[in-house]
Amino acid sequence: MQKKHIITIAGRPGSGKSATSKLVAQKLEYEHFSSGDLFRALGEEKGLDVLRANRNAEQNAEIDHLVDERLQQIGRDDDYKVIDSRTAWHWIPQSFKVFLDLDLEVAAGRIIANMEPERMESEKIPSDTRAYAGQLQERLDSESRRYMSLYQINPYTLENYDLVVDTEINNLEQVAEIVQKAYEEWLAS
Numbered sequence: 001m002q003k004k005h006i007i008t009i010a011g012r013p014g015s016g017k018s019a020t021s022k023l024v025a026q027k028l029e030y031e032h033f034s035s036g037d038l039f040r041a042l043g044e045e046k047g048l049d050v051l052r053a054n055r056n057a058e059q060n061a062e063i064d065h066l067v068d069e070r071l072q073q074i075g076r077d078d079d080y081k082v083i084d085s086r087t088a089w090h091w092i093p094q095s096f097k098v099f100l101d102l103d104l105e106v107a108a109g110r111i112i113a114n115m116e117p118e119r120m121e122s123e124k125i126p127s128d129t130r131a132y133a134g135q136l137q138e139r140l141d142s143e144s145r146r147y148m149s150l151y152q153i154n155p156y157t158l159e160n161y162d163l164v165v166d167t168e169i170n171n172l173e174q175v176a177e178i179v180q181k182a183y184e185e186w187l188a189s
Helices: 017-028 035-045 050-059 062-077 104-114 117-122 129-151 172-188
Strands: 006-011 031-034 081-084 096-101 163-166
Touching (some): 035 081, 062 081, 104 129, 163 172
Parallel strands (some): 006 096, 031 081
């Protein structure tokens, strides 16, 4: 399989997927794409917040299929991209596959600290870290059930990835540097 100049970055909520993918794309002068942004936008069109869109998607895969079609198109037609997505590694197997790992309570604290109050209110996100970590776990469980049902994959199985980075012990710059260096080594091998 011929390698593509595409990095797919998956991970737990709050692990830094978006920030890392944007920074790596900037450093490499690649284009950035977020399937989470696309999923949220499609959910909002249906009047659903993220948690409700995920729960709804367990019964109705329409939004997932639209996102998946876009990822498959990128895999076929594009190059020089960094993609923030829980399933792009599956749809673009010739990409360099990265997973960012982070404890959910730490993740909840990071997300709450960086979220606009309007979004917290609209998505019904509690300000209590432990309570929000529980919501994040519900979301992960929902996504795991959905992806297993739709594609027989689990995006949280670390063996799916070329690189796993702990974002609790590495800051954003360090994570981006680790990803970029490992990607360049992968391309050269």
